[in-house]
Amino acid sequence: MDVTHAIDQLRQGQKPQWPSNVESLDFAQSLDESKTIPMTFRPEFIIPTKAQLQRKSLTDDAKTAALASSSDDEAIYFCGNSLGLQPKAVGEHLTAYLKTWGSIAVGGHFTSMEDSPLTPYQDMAAGCAEKMSKIVGASPSEIVAMNTLTINLHLMMAAFYKPTAKKHKIMCEWRPFPSDWYAIESQIEWHGLDPKKSMLLVEPDDGYLMTTESILKLIDENANELALIMLPGIQYYSGQLLDIPTITAHARKHDITIGWDLAHAAGNVELKLHDWDVDFACWCTYKYMNAGAGSIAGAFIHSKHGDNGHYKGLKGWYGHDKSSRFLMDNKFVPTPGAQGFQCSNPSIVDLTCLSGSLSVFEKTSIADLRSRSLLLTAYAEHLLSQIAARNIKDGSFPFEIITPTDPRFRGAQLSVLLPEDVFDDASAALVANGIVCDKRKPGIIRVAPVPMYNTFGDICRFMQIFEKAIWPKMQEQEQQPEQRGAVEARL
Numbered sequence: 001m002d003v004t005h006a007i008d009q010l011r012q013g014q015k016p017q018w019p020s021n022v023e024s025l026d027f028a029q030s031l032d033e034s035k036t037i038p039m040t041f042r043p044e045f046i047i048p049t050k051a052q053l054q055r056k057s058l059t060d061d062a063k064t065a066a067l068a069s070s071s072d073d074e075a076i077y078f079c080g081n082s083l084g085l086q087p088k089a090v091g092e093h094l095t096a097y098l099k100t101w102g103s104i105a106v107g108g109h110f111t112s113m114e115d116s117p118l119t120p121y122q123d124m125a126a127g128c129a130e131k132m133s134k135i136v137g138a139s140p141s142e143i144v145a146m147n148t149l150t151i152n153l154h155l156m157m158a159a160f161y162k163p164t165a166k167k168h169k170i171m172c173e174w175r176p177f178p179s180d181w182y183a184i185e186s187q188i189e190w191h192g193l194d195p196k197k198s199m200l201l202v203e204p205d206d207g208y209l210m211t212t213e214s215i216l217k218l219i220d221e222n223a224n225e226l227a228l229i230m231l232p233g234i235q236y237y238s239g240q241l242l243d244i245p246t247i248t249a250h251a252r253k254h255d256i257t258i259g260w261d262l263a264h265a266a267g268n269v270e271l272k273l274h275d276w277d278v279d280f281a282c283w284c285t286y287k288y289m290n291a292g293a294g295s296i297a298g299a300f301i302h303s304k305h306g307d308n309g310h311y312k313g314l315k316g317w318y319g320h321d322k323s324s325r326f327l328m329d330n331k332f333v334p335t336p337g338a339q340g341f342q343c344s345n346p347s348i349v350d351l352t353c354l355s356g357s358l359s360v361f362e363k364t365s366i367a368d369l370r371s372r373s374l375l376l377t378a379y380a381e382h383l384l385s386q387i388a389a390r391n392i393k394d395g396s397f398p399f400e401i402i403t404p405t406d407p408r409f410r411g412a413q414l415s416v417l418l419p420e421d422v423f424d425d426a427s428a429a430l431v432a433n434g435i436v437c438d439k440r441k442p443g444i445i446r447v448a449p450v451p452m453y454n455t456f457g458d459i460c461r462f463m464q465i466f467e468k469a470i471w472p473k474m475q476e477q478e479q480q481p482e483q484r485g486a487v488e489a490r491l
Contacts, residue, residue, distance in 0.1 A: 001016075007037075015378065016378065023460070025461070039372075040453065042454075044363075045452065047085065050074070051073070052075070076435045078435070078447045078458070081287055082438045084290030085453055091356075096118050097349065125144065126339065131362060132145065136300060137273050141336060141339070146297065146343070149282055149283065150179045150180075151297075152299045153180065153183045153261065157259075159280075159341070163193060166224065166225065167224070168225065169226050171200040171218065172184055173201070173235060202218060208237065208238040212243040215231075229258040230259045231247065231258075232263070233269070237440055239414060240404050241410050249276075249277070261281075262281050266288065268411040268412055274303070280299065283297060285297060289354070289357055290360070295354055296353075299341065300338060301337065301338040306337075316343025316344055321333045376449040377412055379459055383460070384463070387466065387470075399417060399419075399470060414446075422470055
């Protein structure tokens with residue numbers, strides 16, 4: 001198989017041709033050994049074993065190690081869209097932090113240790129901003145590492161949402177992640193408005209997907225009342241990647257402020273936030289950026305907005321320019337760009353974890369990660385279609401992939417919708433076999449092969465277990481070729 005050509009096809013929205021032995025572990029391993037596919041950074045991560053997934057104590061290392069004798073004992077982890085695996089560099093960075101804190105204490109704010117991977121504490125947020133800027137397509141001055149995702153959404157809306165009697169609506173998706181809904185709802189209420197009148201919902205056109213055409217039409221129809229558009233880069237439930245540049249350009253045409261929640265997009269797909277003229281964006285770093293549970297988040301504010309005083313952002317000590325921050329004269333001088341939006345002294349532990357995880361990204365590019373991801377997810381999609389084709393029961397498909405079939409409009413994640421009477425048993429079977437996937441009711445198993453550390457072998461082994469978990473085989477006969485083709489077309 002010409003994998004370079006296959007990746008080029010996927011980037012153009014086409015599906016590659018897979019060989020007849022596509023379902024074999026030998027084929028999967030041949031892809032993992034291929035030198036023409038962007039490399040995996042799996043050795044840079046701690047991959048839990050099946051035994052470790054069951055552990056109840058932190059002191060049972062000998063016991064769990066005894067149960068793990070080969071790579072087959074490693075867990076299959078497809079949950080990086082919820083929490084990324086731990087990079088080994090994070091532990092190394094944390095050790096350096098603890099030694100610094102334990103030896104020079106407060107001096108760590110200003111002192112650079114010659115053999116440390118860390119900068120002085122005062123410079124760590126800016127250092128992480130510089131590393132993240134390459135991942136989201138921005139200049140370092142447009143990025144800030146601070147707070148958590150929902151807090152940053154609140155801060156951005158406090159700065160950018162300025163409703164009037166006429167222009168008061170916020171456009172958002174029909175099914176946002178709960179924290180986004182709560183943030184938007186409470187910001188509207190904060191201004192004394194009624195969310196039922198001021199939230200403009202983008203409904204799906206067919207099933208679970210929103211079309212770009214409908215979003216643009218909705219903007220046109222409500223342009224005179226829209227004060228803000230805030231949409232997800234990738235919709236968490238369906239895995240749909242929205243057309244960020246086209247929708248942003250249309251908002252700009254109507255002079256409407258637009259922000260993006262990139263929780264499921266940052267570190268997953270290629271972004272060009274500056275070139276696309278996005279006003280602001282927010283993301284967490286514990287999913288595809290692998291910085292640890294609840295880790296410090298990131299935000300983008302376009303350089304055209306200058307400092308935070310331009311939009312009357314909320315002031316805080318760490319938004320004050322570093323050159324005069326310690327004068328303590330209470331005369332606020334905002335740091336130019338996004339870092340002027342900082343309020344509190346950031347957690348150095350959080351920044352240490354983020355710095356460690358971002359050090360892995362510095363060894364590759366988001367373009368290479370995306371190329372690898374396109375092929376991984378397309379491989380998973382194809383194997384799922386094969387499973388569906390031979391497990392039709394009573395004329396019904398055993399599951400439905402609700403993520404877009406066009407690879408240009410999805411990230412790593414495939415959302416597999418199961419019947420409710422199958423969902424719980426299938427989920428339990430996956431867990432019993434050392435497979436970690438995210439489940440979102442009603443009926444969705446989110447399968448996310450992360451290019452940083454997942455392999456084609458992971459996908460092949462997962463599919464063998466998944467097929468047994470979701471549906472007993474319909475005898476041993478295969479469906480007619482024309483029936484299989486119809487199934488694959490629908491999937």
